[in-house]
Amino acid sequence: MSESTQAWVEADLIISGAGELLTCARVSSALGARSTLGAIPGGAVAAYDGRVVWTGSAEALPEEVRLVRGGQNVDADGRVVMPGLVECHAHLAFAGDRADEFQLRVAGATYQEIAAAGGGIMSTVHATRAASDEMLRALTRRRLDHFLRYGVTTVEAKSGYGLSQEQELRLLEVYRDVAAAHAVDVVPTLLAAHAVPVEYSDRPDDYVKMIVKKMIPAAAKHKLAKFCDAFCEKGAFTPEQCRQVLEAGSEHGLLPKLHADQLSYTGGAELAAELGAVSADHLDHVSEAGVAALAASGANKRLPVAVLLPGATFFLGEGGHAPARRLLDAGARVALSTDLNPGSSPTQNLWLMATMGGSQLRMTAEEVIRAITIEAAAALAVDDEVGSLEVGKKADILILEETRTSEIPYRYGMNPVWRVYKDGRLVVKRDLAGEM
Ligand code: NIG
Ligand code: FE
Numbered sequence: 001m002s003e004s005t006q007a008w009v010e011a012d013l014i015i016s017g018a019g020e021l022l023t024c025a026r027v028s029s030a031l032g033a034r035s036t037l038g039a040i041p042g043g044a045v046a047a048y049d050g051r052v053v054w055t056g057s058a059e060a061l062p063e064e065v066r067l068v069r070g071g072q073n074v075d076a077d078g079r080v081v082m083p084g085l086v087e088c089h090a091h092l093a094f095a096g097d098r099a100d101e102f103q104l105r106v107a108g109a110t111y112q113e114i115a116a117a118g119g120g121i122m123s124t125v126h127a128t129r130a131a132s133d134e135m136l137r138a139l140t141r142r143r144l145d146h147f148l149r150y151g152v153t154t155v156e157a158k159s160g161y162g163l164s165q166e167q168e169l170r171l172l173e174v175y176r177d178v179a180a181a182h183a184v185d186v187v188p189t190l191l192a193a194h195a196v197p198v199e200y201s202d203r204p205d206d207y208v209k210m211i212v213k214k215m216i217p218a219a220a221k222h223k224l225a226k227f228c229d230a231f232c233e234k235g236a237f238t239p240e241q242c243r244q245v246l247e248a249g250s251e252h253g254l255l256p257k258l259h260a261d262q263l264s265y266t267g268g269a270e271l272a273a274e275l276g277a278v279s280a281d282h283l284d285h286v287s288e289a290g291v292a293a294l295a296a297s298g299a300n301k302r303l304p305v306a307v308l309l310p311g312a313t314f315f316l317g318e319g320g321h322a323p324a325r326r327l328l329d330a331g332a333r334v335a336l337s338t339d340l341n342p343g344s345s346p347t348q349n350l351w352l353m354a355t356m357g358g359s360q361l362r363m364t365a366e367e368v369i370r371a372i373t374i375e376a377a378a379a380l381a382v383d384d385e386v387g388s389l390e391v392g393k394k395a396d397i398l399i400l401e402e403t404r405t406s407e408i409p410y411r412y413g414m415n416p417v418w419r420v421y422k423d424g425r426l427v428v429k430r431d432l433a434g435e436m
Contacts, residue, residue, distance in 0.1 A: 084153030
């Protein structure tokens with residue numbers, strides 16, 4: 001072979017000896033693109049300068065990859081190696097908690113009854129508005145630290161507990177400032193249409209007008225958000241109000257997302273599809289037409305990813321599981337997320353959502369793993385950068401304690417992470433006894 005056709009790539013990080021390397025890469029086949037994890041038994045991954053440069057088999061590794069001087073060779077010793085997780089629906093910045101509200105629900109009150117009585121989202125809004133910038137930054141940083149220890153390397157961050165121009169922008173500024181100094185990638189979302197604030201309780205349309213005319217242009221002008229989201233629900237915002245908000249967002253370059261059909265059927269999934277939303281989230285009460293709208297093939301426009309939040313369903317305890325099987329079988333893309341928030345899902349354990357995806361939503365191990373990696377990345381429109389181990393993508397890599405794919409959703413409520421690499425750099429080192 002001539003010197004000009006160098007057959008090997010240089011790497012400064014090689015992780016080899018995986019029990020299974022799960023690339024989660026999209027592979028087109030007659031069976032469809034979603035059925036595979038791109039698993040390579042005994043596989044290896046190589047990175048250079050924070051990017052994946054090679055994936056393949058143990059046999060091909062010595063021929064095709066050279067470690068640069070000072071580079072690191074890590075032996076996974078039979079463990080699963082896979083992409084960093086993507087948390088695609090998180091209400092990250094809030095102050096206070098709603099532990100007492102949980103007890104009211106245990107005693108029989110519903111989420112919507114509590115909200116209508118002035119609790120719910122509004123009680124978190126009061127606590128969040130009263131918190132200092134420093135306090136909100138500290139809480140946000142701490143939550144990102146927790147996510148990272150669970151192997152989550154990209155996190156969505158919604159506003160939504162400010163509900164005034166000043167307070168919503170403040171939350172987005174907290175995300176910008178914290179993200180600048182944190183390993184985790186943060187994707188900010190303006191969720192001003194989360195609840196109607198008390199100041200506007202008798203004139204919700206004026207609040208919507210304010211979002212459209214003031215908050216969206218300001219968030220876009222200062223490049224504080226990638227997405228615009230809205231809560232389409234009785235007691236929150238009507239489909240028509242959500243349409244106004246998301247269309248205004250789109251006009252200003254904020255990509256649409258929607259909290260759709262969570263507590264009751266509102267036609268949210270259909271609306272999300274019609275507006276070309278990047279995701280339609282919750283879907284516990286989606287209609288057959290809504291399922292079809294999220295799975296319609298042949299359409300030119302992009303279809304929303306169905307983001308399912310079984311933790312919220314579980315924690316609210318009001319029933320109505322999202323029809324994951326029907327969505328998947330119809331051809332929709334399905335992601336899973338914690339929905340981290342103080343009211344309906346105070347958890348940061350995305351692995352637990354994968355287990356619920358299995359036991360509650362009947363998703364296979366392959367489907368739930370895709371749902372917290374590549375499909376979640378698609379729900380944030382970052383699937384060209386993260387969510388799978390493919391050449392050119394970020395070297396966000398996990399080594400797990402588990403050795404087989406099927407163990408991932410099986411051993412539940414625990415943290416299977418052994419090592420986390422972010423942009424090719426070791427950022428979390430754990431063992432069975434805890435942090436080191
Ligand atoms: O995704 N549904 C609306 N928003 C959150 C709940 C927020 C809260 O209760 O504070 C959710 O479940
Ligand atoms: Fe939510």
